[in-house]
Amino acid sequence: MSSEKSTPLMRRRELIMGLAAGSVVPFMAGCAENAALGRSQLMLVSDGQLANLSAQAWQQSLQQERVLRDPAYNRRLQRVGERVVQASGQTQYDWEFVVFDNDTVNAWVLPNGKVGFYKGIMDMMVTDDHLATVMGHEVAHVAARHSAERASQQMAAQMGLGLLDALAQGQMGDAYDPDLAAALGAGVTFGVILPYSRQHEYEADRLGVDYMVRSQYDPRQAVDFWMAMSEQSQGHTAEFMSTHPSDDNRIAAMRAHMQSMNYV
Template sequence: MKKILGLCMLTALLYGCSSVPITGRKRLMLVSNSEVLSSSLTEYSNYMKTAKVSTNTAGKAMVTRVGKRIATATEQYLRNNGMSKEIKDFAWEFNLVNSSEVNAFCMPGGKIVVYEGLLPLVSNDDDLAVVLGHEVAHAVAKHSNERMSQQIAAEYGATILDATLSNSSAIVQGLGSMVYGLGAQYGVMLPFSRKHESEADYMGLILMTMAGYNPNNAVTFWEKMSANGKGNAPQFLSTHPSDASRIKSIQKHLPEMSKYRPTGAGWKVSTTKDTTTKKTTQSTKSINVNSIKTTTTPKRNN
């Protein structure tokens, strides 16, 4: 954290640091969002040319339905909290890919891919919302941008001056495949750091709740993921927090979700460690996302 703050001070006069929506955490941003979006779109397009899109009609409809609902609630939150300019960076896309891997990933700008191998662990829309809320959070927090900035900082260190950053487009293009990791070597996007994954867990919990999905399902879903990964941990969990710490963290934050619960939602946020909930089909009642607004920005210590 001290290193990031130091780099922020070094570049503040030219570029400055920014804050992550919802958590307020300071992040290092040495490249423009337009450069990252351009680079990532190329990587994503190349990946989708070789990926086998799922023919599971019901599964595809579920991924699209839940994804769009969370994206809509997310954009409304940004509008209501003075961050409308962030919305222009998103061109949401939700795809289901034919693969047995238990996985999902997100590219900058809201390009999200779910693998069919995840579907057997998804009992309803609320379960899938746990995954898609997490992935949408990565896009909103611009974790890829931050990761690329950290990579640049690691390579150039104290020599991060205007002369270096003026050539950032070439640097971004050069680091793109390394940072995103899409292609033959990895097949899926390289995992984020544990700090980013923990932040996406927290933000995702809020985003799914604002969209009307039941956050209590986050506990039972990750318990299923943990049981499924015994002896062969899914790639999706490779750098995520441990199962026990993740579930403990979710339980800690569940009471906070009450303030994001839409009026008329057919569930209540659990305030105890017993977060068992009834199964639902498409989850809760539809909501008017125009009502989503907070007067204060929740903070989270990282």
């Protein structure tokens, strides 16, 4: 063990390492156990705050996006959505399913159970099993409280960066280390926030497949759908700098989960 005395600069380096590892901010935070995930989550955001923000975001989406009035699309989305929600047990929310008249290949969910599917992604879904693949994934994000956890992680990161800024400006009377300050900005982003987001995607995939099975859809078609999505994608962002897993890793993890659960 080194006998070198601790200096202010050394203490700052230790603080930075702690922030990047996520070991400094938990004392300011609350943790909650999530039964669906089998793990605890950082929770700095209240359910009331999320409900208010979700309601505002939903109204803005309905005003800014063009809602598709085609009854066939809407009946299909409603049918699959209700079936998956019932299987998930997340019936405490006021679920609403809307198709937006846009060729974008995307779907999303708000923490209050409002679900948006774009016509573009529904046109790729040959079977209801494909639709249930994405619906299960979106419902899983709600069950997993990923929005609240994601917002809490960002808040904690901002708290840590604010503390570093105070140190960097010399408010504690020691030398400023610009290299470390710059490194922490990247360290928090790529070392804490983005990996958690990738974890969320894996968790939503896993729970989504479980919900498919419970609602009597074919989980094997989840792999077929993601493989088709992979073939459609243009250009690839390195997984290290992405909030989503790579297509190959996502499909491999899904297959492994289905095998472990004897779904296939």
